Amino acid sequence: MKKFMYLISSAVVLVACESRTYEEISDNTPVAEQVTYTKDVKPIIDANCISCHSPGGPASFQPWTSYNQVKNNIDNIINRIGRPNGDPQKMPQGGSLSPTQINIITKWKADGLLEN
Structure with missing residues (x-):
């Protein structure tokens, strides 16, 4: 019984330490079969990165x-x-991409960095 209680207590502690939000955990939107820059990646970059990674932005030294x-x-x-x-x-x-957005970008690389 002690081992069972220890196991349950450990599981509760590990779950309680989770730092992701419910939305991040529950985001299981399927990723396209073949990811391309124009269709899938560019909208993520435009919405989340361009404000810094463009001319005049704080990361303009590395434009995307x-x-x-x-x-x-x-x-x-x-x-x-x-x-x-x-x-x-x-x-x-100051933010985070969703797991689906991260998966799209990662899959784009795995798919060969296709443009269109």
Whole structure:
């Protein structure tokens, strides 16, 4: 019985420490069979990254306004969007992409970084 109670207590503690929101956990929207930049990735970048990663933005030194710029920075992008909440290098700053958005970007790389 002690082992059972220990197991239950441990599970409660682990679940209680979850830092993601209900929306992040429950977002299980299916990802397109084949992800392309124009159809799937660009809308995510435009909505979440362009305000900083464009001329005049605080990250204008690393613009992501074109297919080639995003493609050439994909490893850095995936690294930064996948960081845990609270990490100062997590992108987008002050927010988070949904798991589906992260999966789309990751799958785009896996699918060969197709443009159209």
